[in-house]
């Protein structure tokens with residue numbers, strides 16, 4: 001049998017800003033309580049970037065760790081994709097800024113904007129580059145400063161989000177074309193633009209000329225989340241040719257513990273196989289999956305060769321899933 005080209009994740013890294021903001025601290029600025037936030041979301045605290053830290057700064061920290069884990073240096077990179085909804089500037093792409101800050105050579109660099117689903121979307125783009133022989137060493141980063149998009153008078157949203165970044169290095173590898181191969185094995189990506197009003201930012205360069213603030217009909221998004229995610233997960237598993245019972249670790253987007261638990265339950269995935277960081281990170285949008293992935297690797301739960309299931313859902317509405325053998 002002829003070998004099959006696979007996109008293999010060879011290193012994972014993450015970065016969280018130092019400042020930790022507790023629910024009790026938020027209760028001083030908005031009408032909420034630790035009890036409500038924990039009960040409805042599972043969130044206890046979140047990290048907040050310093051005023052002088054941009055998304056690219058968080059991205060660079062995570063990228064350096066991912067490169068070190070892969071045994072690579074910035075000089076090896078020929079593709080940088082940053083999934084972010086909180087770019088440093090309207091342009092250039094945050095990825096171009098990351099390239100400069102890392103001192104990486106001239107190559108391909110651009111951002112992917114699919115909000116909380118951005119990391120899964122960006123992985124699929126990197127997979128395409130690798131599959132076409134267009135990238136030999138790719139960096140896929142999810143980096144967000146979501147606290148900058150908050151309306152601090154809106155208790156329904158400002159307690160839910162945090163800042164952080166996670167990154168993976170993706171390189172070509174040889175496989176046999178079956179599920180024993182290391183690499184990105186299957187994707188399912190979706191967008192339903194008719195649901196835009198459920199979750200969006202009310203500003204932009206070609207409309208208001210402002211950055212805007214995040215607006216969300218949380219309970220409506222919640223309603224769609226469990227159903228949409230489950231369908232995409234099943235489609236990604238089918239594309240990869242795996243059964244969900246074969247998954248070692250489920251790494252969902254970290255929006256709400258109740259959504260994580262609901263999706264896992266619906267898919268028949270045991271609680272012990274779910275990597276959950278939402279209690280300490282809150283919702284870091286495109287950064288949440290690689291942050292959780294890096295944590296699972298760092299604490300020894302996730303090991304090379306294991307089968308991982310990633311899923312996310314966010315503004316757009318976008319959603320998607322990926323099966324990967326790490």
Ligand code: UT7
Nearest residue numbers: 032033036040116155156159218219221222255256313314
């Ligand atoms: O990553 C992108 C995807 N985003 C998500 O997946 C978020 C999905 N949605 C959610 O996680 C949940 O819907 C929320 C956590 C946002 C809200 O939980 P909920 O159980 O759906 O609450 P709700 O929006 O239906 O609001 C229930 C009540 C309301 O009060 P009334 O109208 O019943 O008197 C809200 O005003 O809770 C109130 N409320 C709060 N109370 C204290 C909303 N936010 C807060 C708050 N503190 N922070």
